[in-house]
Amino acid sequence: MGxxxxxxxxxxxxxxxCGTAACGVGGGGEPTARCTDETRxxxxxxxxxxxxxxxxxxxxPTVVYADGAVVIPTAAVDGIGAQGAAGxxxxxxxxxxxxxxQPGGFVAGWLSDCExxxxxxxxxxxxxxxxxxxxxxxxxxxxxxxxxxxxxxxLYAFDRSDPGHGIGGAQARARQDLxxxxxxxxxxxxxTEQVEVDRLFVHTYGPIADEEVTDWPLATPISEMPRYxxxxxxxxxxxxxxxxxxxxxxxxxxxxRLAVVAAAPGVPDCEG
Numbered sequence: 001m002g003x004x005x006x007x008x009x010x011x012x013x014x015x016x017x018c019g020t021a022a023c024g025v026g027g028g029g030e031p032t033a034r035c036t037d038e039t040r041x042x043x044x045x046x047x048x049x050x051x052x053x054x055x056x057x058x059x060x061p062t063v064v065y066a067d068g069a070v071v072i073p074t075a076a077v078d079g080i081g082a083q084g085a086a087g088x089x090x091x092x093x094x095x096x097x098x099x100x101x102q103p104g105g106f107v108a109g110w111l112s113d114c115e116x117x118x119x120x121x122x123x124x125x126x127x128x129x130x131x132x133x134x135x136x137x138x139x140x141x142x143x144x145x146x147x148x149x150x151x152x153x154x155l156y157a158f159d160r161s162d163p164g165h166g167i168g169g170a171q172a173r174a175r176q177d178l179x180x181x182x183x184x185x186x187x188x189x190x191x192t193e194q195v196e197v198d199r200l201f202v203h204t205y206g207p208i209a210d211e212e213v214t215d216w217p218l219a220t221p222i223s224e225m226p227r228y229x230x231x232x233x234x235x236x237x238x239x240x241x242x243x244x245x246x247x248x249x250x251x252x253x254x255x256x257r258l259a260v261v262a263a264a265p266g267v268p269d270c271e272g
Contacts, residue, residue, distance in 0.1 A: 002140050003175065005241065006214045011229070013208050015100065022150065026078075027174055028237065029246065031118050031122065031184055032114070032115050032118050032184070032188050033074050034114070035112055035114035035115050035118065036114075037112050037155050037162065038112055038159075039112065039113075039114055040068075040112070040190075041067070042054050042067045042068035042069040042070075042110040042111065043065075043067050043069055043110075043197060044064070044069060044108065044265070045063070045069045045070070045071045045106070045264070045265040046063060046065070046265030046266035047065070047067065047069065047150060047266075047267065048062050048065045048066040048067035048069060048266075049065065049066050049266065050064075050066075050267060051064050051066045051120075051148065052064040052067055052119065052120075052123055052143075052147070052148050052149075052185075053067055053145065053146060053147040053148075054146060054185070055073075055144065055145065055146075055271060056144075056145045057145075057147070057204075057228050057264070057267040057268065058201045058203070058261065058263070058267070058270045059201075059234045059261055060073040060075065060076075060104050060106075060184060060262070061073070061077065061264060061267075062182065062186070063264050063265075063266075064116070064119060064185055064199030065266065067116075068111040068112065068113060068116040068141060069080065069108070069109075069110050070108070070109040070110060070111060070185065070189045071104070071106040071107065071108055071109070071188060071195055071264050071265065072106065072107050072109060072189060072191070073104060073106055074101075074104060074105045074106060075101050075104060076108055076186070077231065077271050081272070085253060087209050087259075089126070089228075091256075093258075094200065101197075101259065102159075102246055102259055102260045103197060103200060103243065103246060103260045103261055103262040104261060104262050105194065105195060105196065105197055105262045106194075106195040106262065106264055106265075107190050107192075107193070107194055108189050108191070108193050108194070109190050109192055109193050109204060110190055110192065110262070111185075111188055111190075115188045117183070118184075118188075119185055119188070119263050122177075122180075122181050122184065123148050123181055124148070124161050126153075126174065126177055126178055126181065127146075127148040127149075127151045127153060131153075131174055132174065132213075133153070133155050133171055133175050133178070134167035134174075134175070134255070135156045135157075135167075135224070136156065136157045136165060136166025136167050137163065137166055138157045138165075138166050140180075141156060141157035142156075142157075143155060143158070144154045144158040146178065153231060155175065155178070158175065158178075158179075160170065160179050160182065162185075163175035163176045163178065163179040164176055168270035175246070189239060194262075195262075197243065198234075198236070198239060198241070199232065199233065199234045199260045199262075199263035200232070200233040200234075200239055200242055200243070200261065200262060200263060201230050201231070201232060201259055201260075201261045201262075201263055202225070202230065202231045202232075202233060202258065202259070202260055202261075203228075203229070203230050203255060203258065203259045203260075203261060204226055204227060204229055204231075204258050205228060205256060205258070205259075205270070206227060206228065206257045207223075207227050207257075208222050208223065208225075208254065208257055209223055210222055210223045213250065213254070214249070215245060215248075216240065216245070216250075217238065217241035217244070217245045217250075218238060218241070222258075224236070229270075230270030231259055231265075232261040232270050234263075234267035242260060246260040
């Protein structure tokens with residue numbers, strides 16, 4: 001079978017962020033300033049279990065793995081490069097973590113053992129029972145999912161550029177701490193290479209008739225897919241076919257009723 005398409009890395013200037021804010025030692029600022037060991041012990045993304053998610057797993061999350069490997073969405077790295085430092089990324093999203101770029105992709109990286117320990121140390125109190133992140137009185141906003149070692153929290157109307165918007169006090173501080181943790185991971189990660197797209201999630205957001213779609217590449221008719229759901233595609237030939245279809249004009253007339261999203265290594269398949 002043909003190899004799954006490898007989407008071009010952002011001119012590897014992104015990987016050169018080591019000179020600005022996104023490299024292991026000292027790059028994360030004060031929280032990781034004590035980390036002086038630059039030795040990589042992490043494997044490739046997916047060799048170890050995903051440990052920490054920023055964003056929904058079946059869209060475009062930033063993922064920290066249990067051995068210190070990391071993946072960051074390509075669109076987020078583009079944003080980091082444009083700013084010259086990670087800062088707070090605020091991207092236009094159809095779903096939190098997903099910019100609408102189809103299929104998108106990920107850049108691999110790693111944290112040193114010390115940096116991983118710092119990230120876990122900062123994360124654990126935020127995922128402890130009883131932490132109150134509040135719920136801003138804002139309408140028509142999505143919720144952003146976060147997960148640490150099986151514990152999931154969902155924050156309504158979470159805005160990384162202004163985490164405390166619409167609330168105050170301890171709730172606003174808790175949201176700010178979570179935003180700072182996300183930025184800490186981005187800043188401390190030493191980027192290495194583009195991740196090969198070898199698995200996809202196909203999301204549907206409403207009914208789609210077969211006659212609305214030209215040259216649908218999967219054996220299952222699109223009308224038989226879940227009206228509102230997610231389908232995993234992992235057969236190499238089907239991945240290649242869907243990538244080719246999405247890269248052509250296949251998505252042009254579907255009005256966001258369907259999205260094709262690259263899967264991060266090691267994340268579970270979606271369930272219909």
